[in-house]
Amino acid sequence: MKKLIITAIMALCVLTGCTNPPAPTEQKEVLKAGAVVNPECETVVDEYTGDLDGDGEEDSIAIYTSAMEEDGELMFDDMNTWCVIATIGGDAYDLFCDDVSIGEVSYNVYENAEGKLIISVIEQSTAKYTITQYSVETDGLVKTQVIDEQGINMMSYSGN
Numbered sequence: 754m755k756k757l758i759i760t761a762i763m764a765l766c767v768l769t770g771c772t773n774p775p776a777p778t779e780q781k782e783v784l785k786a787g788a789v790v791n792p793e794c795e796t797v798v799d800e801y802t803g804d805l806d807g808d809g810e811e812d813s814i815a816i817y818t819s820a821m822e823e824d825g826e827l828m829f830d831d832m833n834t835w836c837v838i839a840t841i842g843g844d845a846y847d848l849f850c851d852d853v854s855i856g857e858v859s860y861n862v863y864e865n866a867e868g869k870l871i872i873s874v875i876e877q878s879t880a881k882y883t884i885t886q887y888s889v890e891t892d893g894l895v896k897t898q899v900i901d902e903q904g905i906n907m908m909s910y911s912g913n
């Protein structure tokens with residue numbers, strides 16, 4: 754009887770795949786609205802306005818930094834806080850907010866081949882390189898971490 758139970762459990766494990774670890778999948782999460790701009794990030798580096806969710810109303814994406822602006826030039830320190838906020842359908846989404854060491858944050862907005870609107874946020878600095886994609890879905894923004902390189906030695910990148 755004991756042998757039968759063990760055999761049954763083993764058969765169940767094989768059938769359900771519990772002996773094999775699940776295949777790695779992309780990390781996806783639905784982003785919650787309700788973002789507020791970090792008060793340390795007073796300087797608007799770049800802003801895009803357009804209809805991101807197809808409802809006919811203007812939406813926006815803006816990048817803020819803690820670096821101050823003097824005479825039209827951004828005065829960066831070795832470490833600056835960067836935030837990217839998307840406002841879609843009146844809801845604000847925090848796409849990025851972090852300290853960046855000798856580097857910068859940028860974004861792209863595009864329609865992919867399936868016609869889905871994608872916002873990608875790129876962080877590149879001396880020790881980090883990340884690309885995070887947000888697809889605009891009916892239930893909000895779905896986040897996918899595409900590249901998450903930490904502790905790297907960035908040798909060069911083109912940018913500001």
Ligand SMILES: [Ca+2]
Nearest residue numbers: 805806808810
């Ligand atoms: Ca809209």
